[in-house]
Amino acid sequence: MATDRQPGRRSHMIGRVFIYGSLLGLAAFYLMPLWVMVATSLKSLDEIYAGSFIGVPEKVTFEAWVKAWGTACIGTKCDGLKPYFVNSLVMVIPAVVLSSGIGAINGYVLTKWRFKGANVVFGLLLFGCFLPFQAVLLPMAQILGWLGLAGTIPGLVLVHTVYGIAFTTLFFRNYFVTIPDELTKAAQIDGAGFFRIFFSIMLPAALPIIVVSCIWQFTQIWNDFLFGVSFTAGDSSPVTVALNNIVNVTMGRKQYNVDMASAMIAAIPTLVVYVVAGRYFVRGLTAGAVKG
Amino acid sequence: MDGLPGPRVPADRTEILANGHGDQMRKHRSFKALLTAQLPKLVLSPSLIAVFVGVYLFICWTAAISFSSSKMVPKFDFVGLEQYVRLWSTPRWITAVENLFVFTMLFLAITIALGLFIAILLDQRVRAEGVLRAIYLYPMALSFIVTGTAWKWILNPSLGVQKVVNDLGWQGFVFDWITRPEFAIYCVVIAAVWQSTGFAMAIFLAGLRGIDNSIIKAAQIEGAGMARIYLSIIVPMLRPAFLSVIVLLSYISIKSFDLVLALTNAGPGSATEMPSTFMFSATFRRNQMGVGAASAMMMLMTVAAIIIPYLYSELKEDRDGH
């Protein structure tokens, strides 16, 4: 018969109740804003003004979503979030691909082709991950102006790529360090050159970290606001800038449901990525933070 | 070794070499060899240059502006520390710095405490741990603008929490911090804690999971209760995790621009002004480029003071084999 320690068992039960109670209570706290956003976005404006934020919608209506997507006013144009959503899409994809690709090659060079000062270079790159971007806004604005990219989406792509390289290099470098050097040495003896080793050996082995890098970059770049608001205006703004515009500009009666629907529209892409590939998201989070 | 890929040199080459075309061949070979040997550095350089320019050169640029008298357009004269003096005599900046302190202290303390608490709970072999973890972490996937928007209305007295509690019967309940200059900053804390707890939790959980189980068993045999084990053994072993969390949360705190803008727009008035919002409005709205640059440099120096020692110790451990 299993050991039956009565006094231990009671305190054990109390412990479990405490644990689950706390966890569930906290879970409610973390889910609450999401619930508020979804519920509010599905209510009609009258219902919101009559009731409060927390309740379940009496009558589910998608009119706020339709408005947010197609007719909400941002600045002087009232075409909804759609064009800005597309802007974000057009900006994010090249930026993710470019920054991840460059990061991969950089990580490869830093770990498999060691040269004097590789660690210094890595350290310098690493600090780039922690740069407060306020310190580079001014010069970047100037440069973009000179390059004729001011206020354009390609300009944003350039900015995000440059500052994304620091992170992606970190990811790939930390990952490639764990791939044994013997692999590349054997390939060299077989006659493979620099690029062939990269494309035939390193990249195929790096699938997990490629996913991590892309997901991390996608989330960071899609969610970015500072670069968006500093380097674009009006038609070429990303969806986060448009969202802030909708929410913070009050004209007439505040349309909370449209606000919330807009926020949801801006949030859905990264949320979907998170739900689908959350495991890789976590790896990205802890990649730089926990050594060993 | 020469670096020529593969032994594809045909037997005739030696004859050609012997015939005096050798010099050209040798030059050709050594140039190609040089190229191959330097290839890694060549491949690395474009991004290195880009980062060098985008980070370090730009920092110098901003620094230069902070030492100039630029207002609406950049002017490259030198006025010493005039802009910094002007900065520190601006009440708005002082408010921003005070806010940063208050915000960072509270934000760090609460997020770390909550994150550690949740991590310890989740480490107790809980069912549905994966789902719970996902719930605590999803806020990190959201833009700070989205978070600010949601919390802005949740904390709104006439629509959010206060109204709900009033409707439930407690008429006297008041929760209008977001409209009160003295308390608005705490609202920013609440939203920021909500967004970042999952991050702290993830790091602490990874740290907890890395602890060798036999140490716990040894302590149990010696008679230590679970509370004692956590306090005397486990939490001290989490020192590296604490360090990482503190550094990274501080960095997030200094950077926080999107959240403040969306939640309170630095208001009411300038009650929740932060260095990041100050810099932005000074530079792009109030045509005080020099002051804006000075504030940016202040932010940079604060971040550097925290990050550089941290990075140095991490890289050193890497080299020492940890």
Add this chain to the structure above:
Amino acid sequence: MATLEIERVRKTYGNIDVLKEVSISVGDGDFLVLLGPSGCGKSTLLNMIAGLEDISSGEVRIGGEVVNDRSPKDRDIAMVFQSYALYPTMTVRQNIEFGMKIRGVPPAERAKATQAAAEMLQMGHLLDRRPSQLSGGQRQRVAMGRAVVREPKLFLFDEPLSNLDAKLRVDMRTEIKRLHQRLGTTIVYVTHDQIEAMTLATRIAVMKDGIVQHFGPPQEVYDRPANTYVARFVGSPAMNIVSATLHMGADGGAEATVSMPGGEARITGIPLSAATIKGYHGQKVLLGIRPEHFSLAAETGLPVLIDVVEPTGPDTLAVFTMSGTEVIARLEPFAAAAGDRVSLAVKADKVVVFDAATETRLD
């Protein structure tokens, strides 16, 4: 110091029986070694003695008292782990004193006990260091020091030497033996290394698949293993197991016939009881012959064709075939070379006979 009685102990995980009815009893001051490969259940048994795992059925008694329901801290035991399990943020001194602090031992006594343990284990100069600053052997000493100051009834060791390199292992083995001689505490020691078992134990329990295959003193396990598994596990090179046919000889004693490349040969004078000889007359059996029980004989031994020789320094190992099985003999250096035809005598009184089907020892 106490006796340890394990009576019909079982451990079940779900549907799987990890330990099937183990019964072992050792006296005060014994050194019990649980010997076996990974997965045989030895660590599980140790954890159950320690109280780190529940006992599905059966009883464990330490010093005569049933301890099934007691938590580890109430069993008066101390344990040394394979990974040492030292508290990394504490100094060596703090590591050793941790348990005493919890038990409320006053500081003066703690210091005395720590000093005594440090002297016994020669680590006085390490007391203020952290575990990360110690070598593997030093860490193991600290782990033992921590266990010693507890003055327990029972010491438990869970493969403590597996993480050490070969030379260090030999040195630490001697330390542990010395510790046992000095303190006289009952020890339960888990290992997969049969040399550790042979050199340290007063009693060995050879385990496989959750069952004790043989329980007895080392020399008995070596000379008269209970079955062919035990026979092969203990001793290096392993005991040779060859098939043979058993006959009653002219004098009534046992004779075994083996087939050699050149024909059949007989080994006479094998010690078996009369009843066994009668019962197994004409039947196939398995003979267990240790390599050192072969020797070069004039002509009257087994006719052997040597296949390979492996000189080890003190001996030469000669490999040949007997009854279709590869057999190793331990001979004097230069006794033979590959390809030689020699005559080998067998020390018949050391031969062990096993039933061909059950592989258990006869008699």
